[in-house]
Amino acid sequence: MTSTKKLLVSPVLWLLGPALVYLILFAIFPLFYSLRLSFTQLVSATGEGSWVGFGNYVSLFADPLFWNAAVNSFWFVSISVSLELVLGVALALFFNLGLRGSAVVRGILVLPMLITPIVVGVMWRALLNADWGLISWLIAQFGIDPPNWFSSTTHSFVALVAVEVWQWTPFVFIIVFARLQTLPQDVFEAVQVDGASAFQTFRYITLPLLKATIIFAAVFRAVDAFRSFDLIYGLTFGGPARATTTLSFFAFQNGFQFQNYGYSAAISYVMLIILAVGTVILFRYVNLRVEQDQ
Amino acid sequence: MNQFVRTVVAYATLFMLGVLGLAPFAYMLLLSTKRRIEIVAQVPPELSFNFETIVKNYNEVLFSLGMASFILNSLIVVGLSTLIALLLATPAAYAFSRLRFRSNHGLANWILSLRFMPPIAIAVPLFLMMRYGGIEDSYLGLVLPYVSFSLPVIIWILIGFFDEVPSEIDDAALIDGCSRFGVLWRVLLPLVRPGLATASLFSAIFIWNEFLLALYVIDSHELQTIALGAATLVSAQRPIDWHIAAGVGVTTVVPILVFSVFVQKYLVRGLTAGAVK
Numbered sequence: 001m002t003s004t005k006k007l008l009v010s011p012v013l014w015l016l017g018p019a020l021v022y023l024i025l026f027a028i029f030p031l032f033y034s035l036r037l038s039f040t041q042l043v044s045a046t047g048e049g050s051w052v053g054f055g056n057y058v059s060l061f062a063d064p065l066f067w068n069a070a071v072n073s074f075w076f077v078s079i080s081v082s083l084e085l086v087l088g089v090a091l092a093l094f095f096n097l098g099l100r101g102s103a104v105v106r107g108i109l110v111l112p113m114l115i116t117p118i119v120v121g122v123m124w125r126a127l128l129n130a131d132w133g134l135i136s137w138l139i140a141q142f143g144i145d146p147p148n149w150f151s152s153t154t155h156s157f158v159a160l161v162a163v164e165v166w167q168w169t170p171f172v173f174i175i176v177f178a179r180l181q182t183l184p185q186d187v188f189e190a191v192q193v194d195g196a197s198a199f200q201t202f203r204y205i206t207l208p209l210l211k212a213t214i215i216f217a218a219v220f221r222a223v224d225a226f227r228s229f230d231l232i233y234g235l236t237f238g239g240p241a242r243a244t245t246t247l248s249f250f251a252f253q254n255g256f257q258f259q260n261y262g263y264s265a266a267i268s269y270v271m272l273i274i275l276a277v278g279t280v281i282l283f284r285y286v287n288l289r290v291e292q293d294q
Numbered sequence: 295m296n297q298f299v300r301t302v303v304a305y306a307t308l309f310m311l312g313v314l315g316l317a318p319f320a321y322m323l324l325l326s327t328k329r330r331i332e333i334v335a336q337v338p339p340e341l342s343f344n345f346e347t348i349v350k351n352y353n354e355v356l357f358s359l360g361m362a363s364f365i366l367n368s369l370i371v372v373g374l375s376t377l378i379a380l381l382l383a384t385p386a387a388y389a390f391s392r393l394r395f396r397s398n399h400g401l402a403n404w405i406l407s408l409r410f411m412p413p414i415a416i417a418v419p420l421f422l423m424m425r426y427g428g429i430e431d432s433y434l435g436l437v438l439p440y441v442s443f444s445l446p447v448i449i450w451i452l453i454g455f456f457d458e459v460p461s462e463i464d465d466a467a468l469i470d471g472c473s474r475f476g477v478l479w480r481v482l483l484p485l486v487r488p489g490l491a492t493a494s495l496f497s498a499i500f501i502w503n504e505f506l507l508a509l510y511v512i513d514s515h516e517l518q519t520i521a522l523g524a525a526t527l528v529s530a531q532r533p534i535d536w537h538i539a540a541g542v543g544v545t546t547v548v549p550i551l552v553f554s555v556f557v558q559k560y561l562v563r564g565l566t567a568g569a570v571k
Contacts, residue, residue: 018386108311108316115550116524251414279410
């Protein structure tokens with residue numbers, strides 16, 4: 001058989017081909033289209049634009065609004081993910097005690113990450129409403145004046161981080177918890193016999209065993225928080241005064257609101273490069289398909 | 295005694311976590327049963343219900359504002375996209391799990407990395423493509439891109455489930471004269487049913503929640519999907535009627551909460567597709 005014939009009857013081709021062709025058409029092609037767009041000045045959705053080379057990228061790096069969005073993205077991702085890791089690991093350790101009824105509570109706690117980000121935004125705008133929101137009322141019960149969350153730049157950023165943490169801590173919690181459940185119990189029994197304190201056990205035994213899982217969770221969360229767009233749309237719409245405009249929201253505004261498609265594509269390509277670096281790190285530190293931790 | 299105090303504290307914490315977890319949802323549900331004036335007047339809202347107000351609010355949300363038809367649109371789009379994605383992904387996942395070929399790992403990782411792509415980077419090109427094909431503002435214009443959004447995650451969830459089935463089963467069936475396709479269809483599919491369910495649920499929830507692409511592709515009010523419809527009704531840009539906004543939130547979330555009951559068991563596998571095993 002010639003090699004072409006061999007290829008044509010190969011089960012690999014018939015099993016894998018359709019999915020690959022589909023992904024090339026509807027994921028890779030748009031990605032290249034986007035790259036092309038980023039070198040053009042296209043201001044309406046007619047399709048063709050004028051070629052401007054690196055023009056969009058040059059104006060991008062000179063644009064203070066871009067740097068504002070980049071800085072916001074940086075703080076948004078790093079603060080949210082750190083908090084999610086700490087709280088998620090704490091929750092996992094707590095649920096690992098195996099209290100009765102904890103499965104039900106676990107089921108409740110994972111709900112936030114399944115629900116529509118747009119709705120999460122509305123729900124929290126109600127909870128935080130300065131005049132009648134439940135949280136503002138609770139704060140007032142302590143004799144503190146509740147802040148007007150969405151009209152101050154600092155407060156709205158804090159609110160955005162808090163809601164992101166509320167929605168996605170369960171992700172860290174649930175995968176760290178799953179890992180904890182598979183850890184060999186004899187190690188823990190041995191160090192208890194040796195008289196290790198709870199903190200020592202955590203610091204020197206549990207934490208090192210969880211390292212790979214925590215790194216994995218951190219990278220996954222960082223990538224998703226970086227891409228996050230719907231939540232910002234639903235909660236703060238990037239404001240006030242662009243205080244919560246991250247790169248992804250900035251790209252959206254330029255593309256959808258201002259119809260500056262070339263500029264928007266350039267922003268998303270900068271994001272893609274940052275993400276590619278993130279993905280490479282993921283593949284490097286977390287061995288995806290080969291036996292992990294074995 | 296010390297042990298007793300610790301147990302009490304632990305259970306109190308567990309109870310508090312449960313209450314805190316449910317509170318935002320309960321609050322939204324409660325707001326959706328109030329009249330506009332009551333939201334401002336009752337702080338915190340009272341646990342009293344007026345049946346007429348509830349009917350009136352939900353009647354407005356579901357029918358006057360069209361959430362019922364948005365739900366229908368979303369069900370159609372979710373169903374079609376997930377079905378097509380499963381048809382494409384199942385053989386692919388099977389090939390990755392079973393067949394030896396050059397660049398198996400490289401290809402599989404490449405597919406997984408598509409999961410990390412920011413939707414904003416391909417929303418505009420996809421919209422322009424759909425427009426070029428004359429299917430913008432239609433179900434198909436959403437279904438085609440959604441299939442490609444779901445494929446990477448579905449493939450990876452299924453690879454995990456296929457990997458768990460010992461390959462001796464395939465070998466036995468192959469020796470008995472079954473074709474590769476026959477092995478997949480008749481022998482393996484029944485064995486990976488939980489995988490198919492997990493993959494469909496995750497794909498369905500993802501598409502149900504998707505909003506950015508729908509914003510570009512859908513123009514007509516009557517074709518809006520649930521997330522898009524909800525977003526237009528409760529956008530952060532303008533003042534809103536909170537009792538209505540809460541009702542919109544409830545109707546968007548209830549189907550997901552129903553789904554979540556089924557998803558719990560395989561949550562970890564769905565969320566970490568391709569990693570923790």
